[in-house]
Amino acid sequence: MxxxxxxxxxxxxxxxxxxxxxxxxxxxxxxxxxxxxxxxxxxxxIAYDAFAEDIDAAVAARAVERFRELDAADAIDFVDHPYVWFARAGDDRRAEAVRESADRMRANGRDVETLTPDEFADWFPALAGADVAAAALARDAGYLxxxxxxxxxxxxxxxxxxxxxxxxxxxxxxxxxxxxxxxxxxxxxxxxxxxxxxxxxxxxxxxxxxxxKPYRVQALVTDPLDGSERVPTCYDATGGRYARPRDDGLLVGDGTQEREFDPDDYDETADPEFERASIDWLEDVRRDETAGPSVRRSWAGLCTATxxxxxxxxxxxxxxxxxxxxxxxxxxxxxxxxxxxxxxxxxxxxxxxxxxxxxxxxxxxxxxxxxxxxx
Ligand SMILES: Cc1cc2nc3c(=O)[nH]c(=O)nc-3n(C[C@H](O)[C@H](O)[C@H](O)COP(=O)(O)OP(=O)(O)OC[C@H]3O[C@@H](n4cnc5c(N)ncnc54)[C@H](O)[C@@H]3O)c2cc1C
The missing domain is CATH 3.50.50.60 (FAD/NAD(P)-binding domain)
Structure with a gap:
């Protein structure tokens, strides 16, 4: 053995x-x-199969399949939830990159659709302030x-x-x-x-x-927000933020610091500046003046780069x-x-x-x- x-x-x-x-x-x-x-x-x-390279797409598809198997066995709660990524008006370079990435994912058999700004506005009114130039939607996605x-x-x-x-x-x-x-x-x-x-x-x-090289990233969860479940898992390529529903509020992440960190000596709490910028971003993309989001908790962690x-x-x-x-x-x-x-x-x-x-x-x-x- x-x-x-x-x-x-x-x-x-x-x-x-x-x-x-x-x-x-x-x-x-x-x-x-x-x-x-x-x-x-x-x-x-956050989990999805929306990858542009063939091997990445195959790996991610298998991973989503296994998440779903575990969910069916009641071992985890995998919530099916669409993933959208977009570039904002005026950001032509990233808008083109969003469209190209969706084309390549489709070529690898992924269930991915390119959305016009009007389609995006119709489908995702919870992100009414995003003012997108280009968007794409992956259906094989969820969170847990x-x-x-x-x-x-x-x-x-x-x-x-x-x-x-x-x-x-x-x-x-x-x-x-x-x-x-x-x-x-x-x-x-x-x-x-x-x-x-x-x-x-x-x-x-x-x-x-x-x-x-380990590098530092940050995330926060807001207090409960009306309509948070209607926000798709999303990545704003122009604003450099992502979000998904969590605990009746929204989890917002990024705050990436692109330099090497010491895994035994880094700040595990989020920066006040990250929190402020994330709340500003949420207010901007949601354009909801009824209830301003507030931070319930936040943290930092390390990712690994090659x-x-x-x-x-x-x-x-x-x-x-x-x-x-x-x-x-x-x-x-x-x-x-x-x-x-x-x-x-x-x-x-x-x-x-x-x-x-x-x-x-x-x-x-x-x-x-x-x-x-x-x-
Ligand atoms: C804020 C944040 C948000 C993220 N969001 C996502 C997301 O939505 N989707 C996604 O795919 N990824 C996300 N990531 C990245 C993801 O967390 C990591 O890529 C992934 O969890 C790495 O898993 P791992 O098992 O390789 O490492 P880890 O989860 O870091 O596990 C390594 C383990 O090794 C242990 N260890 C270290 N040294 C020793 C030792 N000497 N002896 C014994 N044990 C040791 C550690 O205690 C640790 O438990 C996020 C990361 C952060 C920080």
């Missing part, structure tokens, strides 16, 4: 642990805190509580026989196929490092370099696998990417464009956020 260690109990690690154990691997999941205590517990929980997914996958991993060790920080040892825990060193046939923003640091301890904005998923050294570099789209793709890397560890094919060995590891690059429509 193949013995596999998974380091990190986020969406990716919990999925991989479940899929390894379900395929009869002797699996141990190490999480230094609790499941979903990293970026996965801070995510907005991200921590509930990690919990559900953790439970399924344990039911399939995985050993879940929360409260257990590890370091990599030897050639990367052993882990050091406070209780001692354990050897495995394979180790998967899915430690989120800490992944680069863990690998660096055993002299494996990957080109990944030089080409594609993930680092696969084997970096014999028996040592890595899973990071999601550019803000790690939660929605975890059900499929965790499955694929589990299969790869057990002898299946990886995803060639995401092979971490496409890089030397010491590449210089600037952080570019993931939600932009610009290529």
């Amino acid at each position: 193949t013995r596999v260690a998974v380091v990190g109990g986020g969406a990716l690690g919990a999925t991989a642990a479940r899929d390894l154990a379900a395929r009869d691997a002797d699996t141990v999941l190490y999480e230094r805190d609790d499941l979903a205590s990293g970026a996965s517990g801070r995510a907005a929980g 509580d991200p921590a509930s997914y990690v919990t559900a996958m953790g439970e399924r991993a344990a039911s399939a026989g995985a050993d879940l060790r929360t409260g257990t920080p590890v370091r990599l040892a030897a050639d990367g196929t052993a882990v050091e825990t406070p209780a001692g060193t354990e050897r495995f046939d394979a180790v998967l490092v899915a430690a989120g923003a800490h992944t680069k640091r863990l690998l660096a301890d055993i002299d494996v370099a990957i080109p990944m 030089p080409d904005r594609d993930p680092l998923l696969g084997e970096v050294r014999e028996g040592l696998y890595v899973a990071t570099g999601w550019h803000g789209h790690g939660f929605m793709r975890a059900p499929a990417l965790g499955e694929r890397v589990a299969e790869q560890i057990l002898g299946g094919d990886g995803i060639a464009p995401f092979d971490p060995k496409r890089f030397d590891g010491d590449e210089e690059f600037s952080v570019v956020e993931g939600m932009t429509v610009d290529d």
Whole structure:
């Protein structure tokens, strides 16, 4: 029986642990805190299959399929909800990019439609102030509580026989196929490092370099707002904000800082400026003068960037696998990417464009956020 260690109990690690154990691997999941205590517990929980590249579209479609399967089994509550992205009047460059992205998604078989400004206004009166130049709509989309997914996958991993060790920080040892825990060193046939923003640091301890930079993003939830459920999940490419209904109010996100952050030393609270700008944006796109939104809670977390904005998923050294570099789209793709890397560890094919060995590891690059429509 193949013995596999998974380091990190986020969406990716919990999925991989479940899929390894379900395929009869002797699996141990190490999480230094609790499941979903990293970026996965801070995510907005938005999921869609609206990706322009063929491999991304296929991965995201499989992920949405798995979310729906879990919902049908009552393990999570996946709310079907359309996703629209748009550019505002005067922003011709991004308007063109919105239209082009929708064309490419359709070419990959995604259920995506381009909307004229009039169609957008008719369909989404809750965003009456957006004044769009171009918009696109994806129907295979929804949202969920991200921590509930990690919990559900953790439970399924344990039911399939995985050993879940929360409260257990590890370091990599030897050639990367052993882990050091406070209780001692354990050897495995394979180790998967899915430690989120800490992944680069863990690998660096055993002299494996990957080109990944953690960067900071922010989100807030408003107090209850009339009509919040009528707001589609949306991304304003011009304004650089996204939103979705949450807790009878709206979750608004972005506030991206495109530079490298230290995963052990960053501010986990949102900036007052981010809150102010997000409320201004909401007032602008909703054009609802009856009830001004107020902030119920807000937070910051880390996403992970790579030089080409594609993930680092696969084997970096014999028996040592890595899973990071999601550019803000790690939660929605975890059900499929965790499955694929589990299969790869057990002898299946990886995803060639995401092979971490496409890089030397010491590449210089600037952080570019993931939600932009610009290529
Ligand atoms: C505000 C915000 C909103 C977001 N919204 C979305 C969204 O709507 N949709 C989407 O797809 N993505 C979203 N993202 C991105 C998403 O959260 C991440 O891409 C995804 O959750 C990463 O999952 P992961 O399992 O790779 O990492 P993580 O969830 O970070 O998990 C890594 C785990 O490893 C553990 N760990 C670290 N070091 C060690 C160690 N030494 N030993 C043991 N364990 C260790 C950590 O405690 C952590 O639990 C958002 C991110 C943020 C911050």
